[in-house]
Amino acid sequence: MPYVNIKITNEGATAEQKQELIAGVTNLLKDVLGKNPATTVVVIDEVSTDNWGIAGENVTSRRKKGL
Incomplete structure (x- = not known):
């Protein structure tokens, strides 16, 4: 059973984007x-x-420094 943990900053990823990540990673492991x-x-x-x-x-x- 593969377990993948994705960590991102909380800067507004939408539910749709998260779903795309979940589906994409799942398909990548399958393929x-x-x-x-x-x-x-x-x-x-x-x-x-x-x-x-x-x-x-x-x-x-x-980010405040523009980096």
């Missing part, structure tokens, strides 16, 4: 590894930009 879609689990976690760090600072701060 590439022959995994059964019925037993494939995909979880999307949305993380606040305050809690997502790159290069020593959080994304909120980086």
Whole structure:
């Protein structure tokens, strides 16, 4: 049973976009590894930009600087 955890910042991904990610990852595992879609689990976690760090600072701060 494949388990895939996708983490994205909580910046407005729509329900439709999330559904597309879930379907796409499920199909990719089926096509590439022959995994059964019925037993494939995909979880999307949305993380606040305050809690997502790159290069020593959080994304909120980086965005304010235009990075």
